[in-house]
Amino acid sequence: AAAGVVLQFWIGPIPIVVIYQIPIRILGDAMIEAKATGKIGALATWKLGDAYVEWNEHSGWKRGRMDPKFTWSHQLDGDLTLQAAASLSIIPSVELSLLRIVTAGFTMTPNVRAAASGSLKEKQLCADLFYRVHGDIYASINMNIPFISSLNWKYGPHSLFDTKEQNIGHKCIRKDKEAFA
16 A cells, blocks of 8 residues: 655644555456266167068968168267356555544445356357446544543445446357367
């Protein structure tokens, strides 16, 4: 946190000092989830042919000839799905302090969030980007004079504004099967 003296002077024997601080916090998180499913097997088709017995008075008994045919085919199917999200906030604050007794500050919290999802079966990857900004103010008085008086007062943090989450954009990429292979 950057800090510095804004103003410094004396009123008689009492020093008056106004100090500023600009602390910055960085918050981030990420999540990735992938699921894969697969199915493998074989499909068998058996055609046995004609199996019958027939009689007529000119030729007598006649039997159909079985001519079995066996065909096999492989079965393969699967899918891979992906869900991912990431968030980043760089949170600056500005704080002024008078003798470290009276303190007032402002915090602004901008946040950017990205979410992506895709499926190999659908040959598609989509992403959304969002932002949100909110600002808070706070103040406090902390005075402690031994054996005489003590004052501890806090105000906030209270919200000054909040944009709520806004969608910056939605984009999908669709590829043919060969591009994903």
